[in-house]
Amino acid sequence: MMVPEGILLLLFVILSSSFGSLEVQIKVPEKTETNEEGSSVTIPCAYLKKEDNFTLLWFKDPDFDEDSKTFNGTIVYSNRKERPQSPDYFNTSEYITNLTPTAKENDWIQCDLRITDLRKTDSGNYSFRFIGSEQNRYMSKAMTLIVTDNPCKVQVEPSKLKNPLKESEQFTVNCSTFGSCLKYPEWLIHTSDQKEEWLSSSLNDVIIENEEEEGRKVTKLKLNVKWKDDKRILSCRPAQAQDSFQIRNITLSVEYAPRETTVNVSSENVKEGDSVTLSCDSRGRPDVTFSWFKNEKLEKSQQTSDLKLNNVKPEDSGKYYCEAKNNYGAMTSSIIIIDVKYGPKGVIVEQTVSDEDLKEGDKRILKCSVQESNPQVKKFEWYNNDKMLQQTSDTLTISNVIAGDGGSYYCQADNGIKKEKSNAIPVSVKCNLVAEGKTEVTCIVGIPKI
Numbered sequence: 001m002m003v004p005e006g007i008l009l010l011l012f013v014i015l016s017s018s019f020g021s022l023e024v025q026i027k028v029p030e031k032t033e034t035n036e037e038g039s040s041v042t043i044p045c046a047y048l049k050k051e052d053n054f055t056l057l058w059f060k061d062p063d064f065d066e067d068s069k070t071f072n073g074t075i076v077y078s079n080r081k082e083r084p085q086s087p088d089y090f091n092t093s094e095y096i097t098n099l100t101p102t103a104k105e106n107d108w109i110q111c112d113l114r115i116t117d118l119r120k121t122d123s124g125n126y127s128f129r130f131i132g133s134e135q136n137r138y139m140s141k142a143m144t145l146i147v148t149d150n151p152c153k154v155q156v157e158p159s160k161l162k163n164p165l166k167e168s169e170q171f172t173v174n175c176s177t178f179g180s181c182l183k184y185p186e187w188l189i190h191t192s193d194q195k196e197e198w199l200s201s202s203l204n205d206v207i208i209e210n211e212e213e214e215g216r217k218v219t220k221l222k223l224n225v226k227w228k229d230d231k232r233i234l235s236c237r238p239a240q241a242q243d244s245f246q247i248r249n250i251t252l253s254v255e256y257a258p259r260e261t262t263v264n265v266s267s268e269n270v271k272e273g274d275s276v277t278l279s280c281d282s283r284g285r286p287d288v289t290f291s292w293f294k295n296e297k298l299e300k301s302q303q304t305s306d307l308k309l310n311n312v313k314p315e316d317s318g319k320y321y322c323e324a325k326n327n328y329g330a331m332t333s334s335i336i337i338i339d340v341k342y343g344p345k346g347v348i349v350e351q352t353v354s355d356e357d358l359k360e361g362d363k364r365i366l367k368c369s370v371q372e373s374n375p376q377v378k379k380f381e382w383y384n385n386d387k388m389l390q391q392t393s394d395t396l397t398i399s400n401v402i403a404g405d406g407g408s409y410y411c412q413a414d415n416g417i418k419k420e421k422s423n424a425i426p427v428s429v430k431c432n433l434v435a436e437g438k439t440e441v442t443c444i445v446g447i448p449k450i
Contacts, residue, residue, distance in 0.1 A: 025050075026111075026128055026140035033143065036150035038238075039118055040245035042096070043143050045111035045128050049103055055080045055131040058095070058113045060124045062139070071129060071139065077113060092116050115145075116245045123147045152181035152238035156248045164253040164285065165225045167328075173250065175236035176218040183239035184210045185219045188247075198237065227256035230285055257329030258284035263322050263336050270312060271417060272342035278307040280333060282324035291323045314340050314374065339374070343418025346371025349411055349425050359430040364398035368411035368422060381412040403429050 026047045035041050047056075058077035065072055077095045078085050085093070096112035103109060111128055125142035157174045165171055175185040186198040189206055207222040221234065229252050237247045261282040270276050280290050282305075292299040292307045295318045300307060309316055317340045323332045350367040368380050382389040382396045385407040389396065398405050410424040 025138040026130060027108075028126075028128055028140035029143055030141040031143055032146060034146045034148060035118055036148055036153070037118055037120060038150050038153035038246050039243045040114060040116040041118060041145060042112055042114045043126055043145075045113065045140065046108045047111050047128065047130050047138070047140075049099075049105055049107045049109050050130075050136040051105070051132045053132070054136070055083065055129075056095075056111065057083060057129040057131070058093075059127050059129060060122075062125075062127050062129070062142075074124075076115070076126070088121075089115070092118075118147045120147045120149070150238075151178045152183070152185075152241070153177060154185045154236050154238055154246070154248050156234075156236055156250055164255045165229075167225060167227050167254060167256040169225050170222065171225050171252070172220055172222045173234060174218050174220050175248070176213070176216045177238060179212065179215040179217055181217055181238070184217045185236050186239050187219060187221050188235035188237070198240075225252070225254050227254060227259055227283075230254035230256065230283075253285070255285045255328065258282045258288050258324035258326060258331040261322065261324045261331040261333045263320070263333040265336055265338065270338055270340050272313060272340055274312055275308065275310045276312060276338070278309070278320055278322070278336065278338075280305045280307075280322035280324065282322075282331065282333075284324060284326045284328070286326050288324040288326045291325065292320065293323065294318045294320050309338075312338075312340050314342050316340050341374050341417050344370045344373040344377055344413040344415055344420040347411065347413045347420045347422040349409060349422045351425060351427075360402055362401045364396075364401050364405065364427070366396040366409055366411075366425075368394045368396070368413060370394075370413050370420075373413070373415045375415050375417070377413045377415045379414040381414065383410055383412070384408070401429055405429060 026045065028043065028045050033041060056077070056079045057071075057075055059071060060074040060076050062071045062073040064070075074086050074088070075083060076086065076089045076093050092115055094114040094116070096110060096114060098110040113126065113128075115122060123146050125144050127142045128140040130136070130138045154175050154177050157176065162171075175187065177185050187206075187208060188196055188198055189208075207220075209220040209222070211218045211220065219236070221236075223229070232252045233249050234252065235247050235249050241247075259282070261280065263278060263280050266277040266279070267274070278292070280292075282288050282290075289301065289303055290305050291301045299320075305322075307320075307322075317338055319335045319337055321333045321335045323330055325331075346369075348369050348371075350369055351365070366382075368382070370377050377394075380392055380394050382391050384405070391397070394411075396409070396411070406427050406429045408424045408426055411422045413420050413422070
């Protein structure tokens with residue numbers, strides 16, 4: 001029987017408007033995959049990007065509605081609020097894509113769908129839908145998923161862990177599977193050499209027991225809780241299972257007194273005027289509070305771990321340590337020393353002989369004294385009338401004074417942190433000159449005053 005050409009054309013138009021172009025726009029493998037309960041599956045997918053504003057949907061068992069011209073079914077993934085994801089897949093589905101803002105038209109974009117912790121109700125036909133403008137609407141072929149019974153699917157009890165545990169308390173947790181499973185579940189344990197191993201028997205401080213309870217195979221894990229077990233993840237899996245999504249985890253919460261309390265400083269080289277931060281780090285549950293001590297005296301108590309010293313002064317130098325404290329006890333850190341470096345202070349020039357007694361040919365000694373400095377002054381500079389002299393010690397010695405040695409003298413002390421200038425002292429020299437019958441005149445900077 002021949003179909004009229006007009007009917008064929010009409011069918012083509014309907015198919016084009018419902019499923020998009022007959023050219024391949026979406027790649028989803030048309031096959032059947034079988035997985036066990038509790039495992040995971042990733043359905044590969046790629047679509048041809050046609051425009052920037054589009055709706056992306058993953059359907060389970062889609063059905064086309066002729067009246068509304070839309071697909072209905074269980075929505076496993078959606079990028080549109082108006083077509084929301086089914087609550088059944090809130091925690092088990094993941095959309096995987098490599099779409100970036102730089103993707104261009106006609107680029108192939110990844111659109112994989114991953115479903116974890118598979119249930120038998122997840123069995124069905126999965127298709128990907130791209131909805132853009134009127135001419136860019138496509139539906140992929142379907143991949144069929146069959147979820148079978150898994151006699152070795154594990155369950156951890158208690159599913160809600162007693163929180164929190166206390167240090168030294170004994171804790172027991174069960175991991176069970178169906179009695180029809182041939183092997184008992186395995187727990188992931190840290191061995192003595194800190195390697196992770198899946199075990200079904202006891203090891204060191206961890207006791208593992210296998211029992212049959214109410215038709216289920218149960219692997220019990222018992223341990224005496226230590227403070228280092230806080231935030232430890234205990235993992236159980238079906239024996240020798242390689243699918244990581246079949247693993248079930250619980251996280252321990254342990255209360256304990258502060259441990260590993262340490263202190264550090266933001267800078268080892270602290271100079272006057274700097275800002276420096278002391279940080280205290282300590283582990284403890286419940287959360288610890290911090291107290292800061294300077295030279296054995298309480299400086300500050302606070303919730304936060306940092307002690308900030310702004311615009312430090314020499315008096316901020318001292319021995320600092322912190323104390324971490326909670327309901328279970330306290331622990332102090334080691335001592336850290338803050339030594340504030342600063343430039344010379346109280347720099348003055350002292351003279352050993354008064355100007356009244358200084359004559360040409362005499363010895364002149366000036367002393368540059370520093371009241372305090374940290375570190376000690378390493379270098380002295382001497383100036384006469386702002387001209388630097390050659391001597392660099394704290395003492396300036398002029399062995400044979402001449403008239404030109406007169407003037408204004410000062411020193412400058414340098415300790416590597418800062419240079420500090422002293423006061424200036426005037427020096428006059430009595431000259432042995434004959435002028436207008438006098439045998440002695442006073443010379444200042446080489447110019448005789450009669």
